Amino acid sequence: MTNAQRDALFILVKSLSKSEKRQFKLYVGRLGTNSDAKFLALFNHLDKMRTYNEASILESGIVKKSQLSNLKAHLYKQILVSLRLNPVNQNIRIQIREQLDFATILYQKGLYKQSLKILDKAKNMAIEHEEKNVAYEIVELEKIIETQYITRSIPDRADELAVQAKELSAQNLIASKLSNLSLQLYSMMLKVGYVRNDEDLVRVQRYFEKHLPKYDLEALGFREKLWLYKAQLWYSFLTQDFLSSYKYASKWVDLFYEYEEMIRLNPVFFLKGNHYLLESLFLVRYSSQFKDTLEKLEVIVSDKSFPSNDNIASLAFLYLNSNKLNHHFLEGTFQKGLYLVNIVEYGIKKHAGRIDQHHVMLLYYKIACLYFGNGDHKNCIVYLKKIIENKQLKMREDLMCFARVLNLVAHYEAGMDYHLEVQLKSTYKFLLKMNDLHAVQKEMIKFLRGLGDIYPNELRNEFQKLYDRLKVYEDHPYEKRAFLYLDILSWLESHLQNRPVAEIIREKALAVTR
Incomplete structure (x- = not known):
């Protein structure tokens, strides 16, 4: 990681808007004696730099090396004070x-x-x-x-304060327990994804039941209900109960519409709730409701009354575009969705530092799937390579696994099978290491490994055999997650019917339109 990425002060200075920089200089200049302050000179120097270079700072003569650390800390604090005084941040x-x-x-x-x-x-x-x-x-x-x-x-002031303290303490305690539970379940989801077997399911169920505090729903306020719905949502996601995910994501969003003032006070949670509602609708294939929810969210976010800051702008970019990609997957309109690639690439650069690697890789995987559905397997491989070669990605093992499986399929489809055996061994080794080798993956690797021994006239029959073997897992409680990352069955149907995979998916989308 470069110094520019590591240096917190440089990142903070570069994150400031023009108005925030002007505000800072006015704040510093409120006293005449500050006009030549060293920290202001350091600020101006950092503002002009394109990348962080400590040697350049020392060569400027602003500060000696022994004083640089203290001066940077002082400047950092002054910028935060200035931002706090900015009316934009007065929530x-x-x-x-x-x-x-x-x-x-x-x-x-x-x-x-x-x-x-x-x-x-x-x-x-x-x-x-x-x-x-x-x-x-x-x-x-x-x-x-x-x-x-x-x-x-x-009268009775002491009693009043004692009762108030007791009530607030009890409410804060239950909110803390629910937020802890929500955070732990979210951590499980990021690390390993959905439950993979009965053992995983029992472990998650026991953890949830043990740590879910007793509560009276009618007695809970907005904050406690929010954490409750979050915890229940993550539990539903982990256990692959997607109808329950839809139920609790809906409760989360409806809570904000019940307490409309909270949308302005907690815009991040409002955005996240809508994102998980859209994700749930995607998983249960409610196409028309997905479209309506996405359009409603886009209207609210673009309204002038909706809060605006760098963090909200980054999250809005992430959630809106991620779900726009999902919408094209739902309807099989891969060609129409290609315009999003440039928007996403530009947004990743624009919001660098505010979007974590996990979500960046998730966007890359969605773009790879977009290209795969459009039949552009070489570009699909380009984006999958970004994920596979990312050594910093420690979360979401299931995303890494399916990226590798899709990579094998894309190489086959692109005719780039001259070193497929090496990739097969690498993928198999990776999946064994992750303890994530499931029936669907085993069948896919077995099929791809045997392609070299199949005569062209036998290929259709082998595709049919693989389709029949995989079809039984479509509704399997643990194996069905494979089809959430890659619609393998539609890919096989496209080969069996000699039609584009996008056409197959569009037909399925029309058949289940809700």
């Missing part, structure tokens, strides 16, 4: 925290009444906007102040 959370800071300062000055007044206002704001962690902090500070300055304006 409810920051406003509540600011009020808590003000109250703490007043308390330290001994102005107890003024501090309590601000705290009460901030607490009501926090509870109203489901910021219960900070609300609990506020109550705890109120309790501290009350022990030093007993106000007689409200």
Whole structure:
């Protein structure tokens, strides 16, 4: 990894928009003595650099090597202060925290009444906007102040604060347990994907049941329900219960429409909920509902009232384009989807540093499938190579496995089978290492390995045999996931019927239109 990728300050400076850079310079220049500050000179130098170069900084004479680390830390802090003061970043959370800071300062000055007044206002704001962690902090500070300055304006003040603290603590505890469960299930999904056998299923079921706290749904607020639906969604994904995935993703999104103010306060969770709803609709093949949901999301995201920042822009790019690709897979319109390749490539470069490698590789896999469906096997191989050769990808082993299987098929289709035996051995070795060699993969590798011994006039019969063997796994609880990554059956049907695979998939899509 290069210094440019490692240096946090350089990345932060390069992430700033023109208006944010202007805001920073105005912030620094608020005092005349800062106009020649070394940290401002360092900022200007970094802003002009295309890649991070420490030698260039030292040669500029701005700072000595022994002082560079401290100066960079100071500049980093000043940029964050400037960004915090920017009106664009003044969301409810920051406003509540600011009020808590003000109250703490007043308390330290001994102005107890003024501090309590601000705290009460901030607490009501926090509870109203489901910021219960900070609300609990506020109550705890109120309790501290009350022990030093007993106000007689409200009867039974101590009892009121004690009850409030107990309620908030209980709500925060259940939210914490649900968020922990959700995070652990998400981690399982990223690492190994769907359950692969009965042993996996029992392990996930036991973990879920053991860590799911007891709850009264009617007593849960927005935040607790959100974490509950997240946990249930990941459990459904892991166990390949895609109808349940659709159910809980719908509950997640509907929760935001029930609490519309939360869309503005939690746009990231709103985007993620819609993404998982679309993914669930894709997995259960609800084509028409998928299209409606995607169009609705695109309208909301493009509306001026929807929050806007770098993180949201990156997630919107990722989720919208990933699901646009899925939409073309659903309908078999691979040719129409090719325009997305340039958009995705440009977006990956534009949002570099904010989209992790796992999601970048997932986009590459989808592009590879797009080319495969369009019959462009050489470009399919180009994108699969990006995944197979990525040594940094530690997550989603199932994605790596199916990328390699598709790579074998694409090489065969492209007529590039002169070193297929070497790739077969490499893929087989990889799958054994990952402990992910399932029936569908075994059948595919067995078929491809035997191609060299099959006469051309026997080929159609061998395709039919493979189709018959694989068809029985289409609805198998653990083997069906293979067909989520690569529609092998449609590929075989295209050979048996001597028709393009895209045509086969389109016909199937029309037959199950909902």
